[in-house]
Each structure stands twice: as C-alpha cells, then as structure tokens.
Amino acid sequence: MLRYRGKQKVLDKVKEFDAFPKVPEEYVDSTPVGGTFSLITFLIIMFLVVSEVSHYFDSSLVFKFTPDTEMDEKLRINIDLTVAMPCSNIGADILDSTSQSVFGFGELEEEDTWFELEDHQRDSFEAVKYLNSYLREEYHSIWQLLYKRGHGSIRATIPERRVKPNRKHDACRLHGVLILNKVGGNFHITAGKSIHLPRGHIHLNMLFDDSAQNFSHRINRLSFGSPAHGIVYPLEGEEKVTSDDSMLFQYFVDVVPTDIDTTFESIKAYQYSVKELERPISHSKGSHGVPGIFFKYDMAALKVKVYQEKENIVQFILRLFSIIGGIYIIVGFLNVVTQSIFNAFRKSSAPNVLQHTHKSHSYEKPLVNTLLISQDLNVPLDILNK
Numbered sequence: 397m398l399r400y401r402g403k404q405k406v407l408d409k410v411k412e413f414d415a416f417p418k419v420p421e422e423y424v425d426s427t428p429v430g431g432t433f434s435l436i437t438f439l440i441i442m443f444l445v446v447s448e449v450s451h452y453f454d455s456s457l458v459f460k461f462t463p464d465t466e467m468d469e470k471l472r473i474n475i476d477l478t479v480a481m482p483c484s485n486i487g488a489d490i491l492d493s494t495s496q497s498v499f500g501f502g503e504l505e506e507e508d509t510w511f512e513l514e515d516h517q518r519d520s521f522e523a524v525k526y527l528n529s530y531l532r533e534e535y536h537s538i539w540q541l542l543y544k545r546g547h548g549s550i551r552a553t554i555p556e557r558r559v560k561p562n563r564k565h566d567a568c569r570l571h572g573v574l575i576l577n578k579v580g581g582n583f584h585i586t587a588g589k590s591i592h593l594p595r596g597h598i599h600l601n602m603l604f605d606d607s608a609q610n611f612s613h614r615i616n617r618l619s620f621g622s623p624a625h626g627i628v629y630p631l632e633g634e635e636k637v638t639s640d641d642s643m644l645f646q647y648f649v650d651v652v653p654t655d656i657d658t659t660f661e662s663i664k665a666y667q668y669s670v671k672e673l674e675r676p677i678s679h680s681k682g683s684h685g686v687p688g689i690f691f692k693y694d695m696a697a698l699k700v701k702v703y704q705e706k707e708n709i710v711q712f713i714l715r716l717f718s719i720i721g722g723i724y725i726i727v728g729f730l731n732v733v734t735q736s737i738f739n740a741f742r743k744s745s746a747p748n749v750l751q752h753t754h755k756s757h758s759y760e761k762p763l764v765n766t767l768l769i770s771q772d773l774n775v776p777l778d779i780l781n782k
Contacts, residue, residue, distance in 0.1 A: 433731040437723060444719050448712070455706045457543055457658070464653050464699035471578045471651075471666070471695075475504060476553075476571040476617035479585060479689070480511040480610045480637075483568035487589045490574060492581030504572040509557070511567035511612065517554050521614070525633035532628055543626030543658060543702065554616055571617075580695055585611075586688030609687050611645060612637045618691075620666035624656050626702070627667045642677040642687040649693040657703040667700075668693070 479486055483506040490501055513521060531542070570585070587609050615634040636645055648671040655664055677687045 433727055433734070437727040440727070441720055441723050444723065445716065448716055448719065452707060452712050454544065455704045457540055458703055458705045460701040460703075461698050462701060464695075464697060466653075466699075467578055469578050469664075471576040472621055473574050473576060473583070474617055474619045474623075475574065475583075476569070477613055477615045478509065478511060478567050478569045480567050480612040481587070482565055483508050485609075486568055486585055486587055488570050488583070488585045490576065490581055490583040492577050493579045494577055501574045501576055502572065504570045504574070507569040507571070508565035509567050509569050510561055510563075510565060511614075512561075513554075514557055514559065517557065520554050521616070521633070521635075524616075525635070528628065528630070528633040532630060535628060539626065542628070543656070578695060581693055583691040583693070584688055585613075586686055609641055609643075610638070611643050611687060611689055613645070613689055620651055620668060620693075621653075622663050622665055624654070624663055624665035625658075625661060626656070627654065627665055629668070630670050636674070638674075640676045644675055644677050644685050644687055645689045646673040647671070647689075647691045648673070649691055650696060651693050652696040653699040655699065655701045657701075 488504050531538070535542075574583075613636055615631050617629075618631045619629045631647065631649075649668050650670075651666050651668045653664070654667050656662065675683055675685075677683055677685050
C-alpha cells in the first residue's frame, strides 16, 4: 500500500473547503462557439450595467411650485451693458417699491469706451447672441440637458480691445453687482447725473433743455442671483441700435425665484421672462416720456423648486441583478441551440472527422488520469504505466 508522507500546502487545504465542487477540467470540452457566446455575454452585461448605473445617477427632474415666503432675502442683480454715450452724460439709478435710498444698493463701475467693437470682439458677442437665441428657441427640447450639463459658454465675457481708436470715447460700460430688496423696482439709465433725495432722486437733464441723445446699447450680462445651469437669461446678447436722438427703451421683467438641487449644484437662483417696448419721444407728436433705458422688474409670488427624483436603491439593485441573470440565461439557451445545430450539421457533413475527434479524446483522458494519480500519490509515472 502506498502512503503519501508529503506536507500539504495551505492552498490545497483551502480548496478542500469549497462548498461548490467544480467539474474537473479534463471533463470540460471547450468549443469556439461557447467561447464566442461567453465573450458576447460579458460585453452585453457590461454595457447594460453601465447604462443602468448612468441612468440611476442621471435621474429625471421634477419641477414643483410653492409660495415664496422668503421675502427677507436680498436680491442680487448682475449687470454688464454698454451705452452709446460717454459716462459723463448718463446716470444709472435704481428705485424699488419701498422707496429705499439708492445708496444702500451699491454702485456700478463706469468705464469710458467705444461703442463700435473690433472684429474679435464682434465675433465673441455674435457667438453669445446666437447661442442665447438658439437656447431660447429650442429650450423645450434641451431643457433637461441644460439643467444636468449646464451651458457655461453663454456667460463668456467680451475680450479686451486690442487697438484703441484715435478718437474720444463715445460709449460707457456699466458693470457690477447690486444688492436689492426682494421686491419690484425700476433700474434705469437716463441722460445726466442724478441727485439723490430722501425719497428718491432727480436727474439733472430734466432741469435743462433737451439735447441730442443716443441710447443705443448692448447687453453683455443681465441676470438675478447666482448663475445656474439650465437657466437661460433672455436679455444677454441683446443689442439695440437707433439713429433717433430721443428713444425710450423699456424692458418689463418678471423674476421667478428658483431653488435648484441637482447632482451638480444646489443654489438659490432666479429666472425671468421679459417683454420689450421701444418708442421715440416727441412731445410735439404726443409721445411723452423720458428718453433712456428702463428695466422694470417685478417679483413673482410663486417659487420653483427643481430637484432630481432618484429611484430607490433596493429597486435599482434588484433590476440590475435581474438584467444580469436574464442575459446569462438567454445567451446560455442560445449557446445550447447553436451547439446542437452545429453538432447535427457536423455529423451529417463530416462523420469521419467527428469519429476521429471522439477517439482522440478517449486516448487523451487515460493519460490525463494517469498524470493526476502520479501527482497525488507522488509515484513515478513509469511505475504506474507498468
């Protein structure tokens, strides 16, 4: 009787505790068809798993309207526009429904410049204008993409001027941030500097005779609150050019508070809609008013909440496992059917090759078994062969 005296390796001991015995490799017949189906199964499962995980994190958006009760908050307005008049000839002021002093809102920076843009500046502004116009027209079909991926290029600033013209400044750039009360108000730009009074202000141009004025303007930025993905600001990229000496431009803006809570951001933003009106001022023709640029904004009583509605994690895991199991079973069934058809075709077309294959397998298996016995019992192979 032969007895094994060698030391058993730790790995061999671990293999003995295998609760799921495997079929020995010498009894497994590998086929090209089975390998192909295994590769296809792996690729399909990986594709579906990645798709399901992406869909889980890229869940649908929900819009909910609620009353806006946060009236004590401050309203931030971001302004960057250019008026075709020198800074010394115009004044920008704001007055809300509370008649609070405009000194509490802050001041915009005034920068003398030229209204005509250089070629590279014009290209940048036209790109912003075109993109903003496209987003407004196609918003109904791409709004989810905007909220989930954003459109930061819409807020690109106009590059600096490379060559300064050899002439006097004919325009004024007004830019900055004002902190307002969260109520309706009127932001306007008119001719002449203003004098602030306890309950309002007055512009000096009203005390003198009418003079030629040009309120052609270009709006680079006009938004409320913090910039947010998914919100398109209609007035950004707007340009109005007029040859009339006394023109009144009016923008009626309805501001809607919007709380956004998505995967990429969680902020309090504001979106707005706008209506435009422009008319020449001629007292002799009955068209009364003050030439200038007026933004009359009003706050909505409702607030929009935007958030992502994610699926339950348990349902997601169950669906993921069902996909993996279903693909495995279906492909396994197709593998069996294909292998059966292939064997039937091989028997009918080349029976000699099939018999030779079976004989070669029958001769190989005893040799494999002999090798395994030799390794397990630590006995030389020539003894077993005898």
